[in-house]
Amino acid sequence: MTAETIHTAGTVHDAPSDIRWETVCLLDRLLPERGAAALLAAGGEPVQVALFRMVDDTVHAIGNIDPFSGAAVLSRGIVGDRGGVPIVASPVYKQAFNLITGQCLDDPDVRVPVYPVRIADGWLQVGIP
């Protein structure tokens, strides 16, 4: 693999050393500012990840399950910002989630998982613990 970049949009993305990188798709498969879901596996369990490509071609990955409804739909929310913080709004009940930290802006006690992301040779890879 060449031209490897790890996106560290904020310190929370500092990847631990024992993560496994799973290749998901070509970056160009993602529409800027529109999410897509990916199905990965962590220790044999399926994990759904919501991927968001931003206009500067950085990519954020958060858990796809909306904690307020239980539905695996966060990838289908509208992407935007609140006061400059990049967010996705859940399509079910519209709570906003910080794409960098996974924290819910409308209920700070709620947080969805975030995953490290890197692009290798045009391929998008997500780090799974």
Add this chain to the structure above:
Amino acid sequence: MTELVGKELVVVGNGMVGHRLVQAVRDRDTAGTWRITVLGEEPRPAYDRVALSSCVDGKSADDLTLPAVSDPLVQLHLGDAAVALDRDARVVRTASGAEFRYDALVLATGSVPFVPPVPGRDLPGCFVYRTLDDLDAIMAAAERAVAAPRPGRRSAVVVGGGLLGLEAARALRLLGLSPQVVEIAPRLMPMQVDEGGGAVLRRLVESEDLQVRCGVSVTSIAEDRGRLIATLSDGVELDADLVVFSAGIRPADGLAREAGLPLGERGGVLVNSACRSPDPHIWAVGEVAALEGRTYGLVAPGYAMAEVVADRLLGGEATMTPADLDTSTQLKMLGVDVASFGDALARTPGALEVVVNDPVAGSYAKLVVSDDAKTLLGGVLVGDASKYATLRPLVGSPLPADPVAMIAPGGVELGADALPDSAQVCSCNAITKGAICSAIADGAHDVPAIKACTRAGTSCGSCVPMLKKLLEQSGVEVSKALCEHFAVSRAELFEIIAGTGIRTFSELIAQYGRGRGCDICKPAVASILASLGTGHVLSGEQATLQDTNDHFLANLQRNGTYSVVPRIPGGEITPEGLITIGEVARDFGLYTKITGGQRIDMFGARVEQLPAIWRRLVDAGFESGHAYGKALRTVKSCVGTTWCRYGQQDSVGLAVALELRYRGLRAPHKVKAGVSGCARECAEARSKDFGVIATEKGWNLYVGGNGGFQPRHADLLASDVDTDALISLIDRFLMFYIRTADRLQRTAAWIEAMDGGLDHLRAVIVDDSLGICADLEAAMEAHVANYSDEWRGVLEDPEKLERFVSFVNAPDTPDPTISFVSERGQPVPVPLGLPGVRA
């Protein structure tokens, strides 16, 4: 007053004032001192009698009903008139023989119509105009007259040209009759308007298809071959299908009279300034009260009396003040604005009158000022009453400007600061400018908030413009900003996009906004772009703006699956169509349900199944029903003339045509419609954003209705129009709504928020007052010409199809969180567990 818990208060009369009294007592009596019994002669709950004639143009009796006081301490005893009063035993007896003991008795029996003692006044076809039952009888008679098989116009004689008479004339005209008003005084509305104003008023109402005869009286009424002939004092004979007496009212004081209570010189229960009769247990309020000898026929003084009595019953010392007896009125009489306030007829000794009479423009304005020309005493406005809200509260105050300039066209515009704090801004509820300003200071930052905390503006509404001025003056900036990314409203954004030709969100936010956008502004801009005809909603960058429903052209359900609704125009569907839908649902394992909009919803489709489902539907001739969009949903219909024995027009044919015309039209909110083939209204068209009801001659168009959280009936916009005129009106209505409404504002709220409300809407889209109707119609023609099915648009475009996958790395693997169980023979979602995410 001593605190005896459980005292009995009996209120005789359940009109507007009686109702207000009960409310006022309950508001104050937190300790529950009084148990209240209301005796009402009419069988129905209290209603807004002032708005009676609105029943003719579309409101129902229920719309007029006043909010019920539901309270265990209040008992209503309706449909049973009080007939006798025993003051020694303190007992009221009703017609049915029921007896009610009282510690306090409030007479609120109102008044009865005065019918001059002319021969023939009891003939069939003669009516009075006071109650809903009276109006029902008039409506039935008018309907019979209109339906009678004979040539010529149907007409009615209205005896009395005062406020009530003109209201009755308006109702009759709306019922399809030509009214002729006979007034014994030399001018119309003699109690409110002076001679000059009366002349202008007469000319204006005559141009509204109304005949007026002043200075004459009706001397007899006779029957003539099924019609009536009214003979006037000048010998003229008028023939009419019905005669309505509205020549004034008399206090309904029979109960007090027989119980030996003293009456006023011209009737009415004589009471002091505390509204108490000489019997300390008996009070009177409203039209039956002769307050210090004088009766008042308007609701505002009645409300003030109710407040005074409520205060007294709870130990207060309130009395009526001169401001409480304000007989100012502002109303629209047959489309003509009339206002009269303070000493309108210049009865104060030495009063001076300043008149601006503009017969060409059809307006008349007069101010009455004190002999030193320093204090405003009253005034009359006819034709243009826009200055009423500013002038009326100034009565009794020093004139802030030259009186001629205050009423001349193009003269000084008085701001809210011209009013002293003590000035009564809302005369219906006696709310001063000071009270409103302190409510604003306490955080009431819009008109609804002021209404909620002060009650100002909740009755006749004429002071609402002044409330807005006070808000502006207090510096409350009402933010119109769509969201943190755009400082402008949706309507302004529409103008910007339409005017600049900008067609992408990125360009728009770069030039007119800030940041990256959000789930508020992105769908709003997407909707505007769609309304302007910018191609498929999933083309290019537009796809990223869409809410999930629009993005997947289906409706997201709670478990992450979608529902699919094909269009079934007008609810008309062939057996083959039904079979196709059945087979598709069966083959894809979907739950099916009939919707309220006369179509079929299929639930439980996963994202990756959607294209295959659409393929089957589109191949069978179906298309998207736009159930997912803020767009035209359905045009519901009844079967109409094709099958129904009562139908008057082809309601299904029209509904299908309308639904096909407006399909795919995106709007600030969803738009629902209905067409009924006759007045029985089986399609429930009046609960829709636009509703059409067939008449004998064409169609009636209603606008601004909705079901939902706050149900509302649509109001009549135009009557008896033909199909072409109807479609032009709907084109204009929808386009004007799309261009000017706020985000997620249904048509009802849009009309309500409009300055001038329904009248303004009518002026714009019926009378073309802004000169934009041709443009609105052209915009709709463009929509109709450019429509294409959004489902087919996806099926024919591999790039769009690519997005309909469950997972970008496993396109056909179903979402593992979705599963179903069977309930009543159909699949339903297994409830989803919530992950433990809370810290």
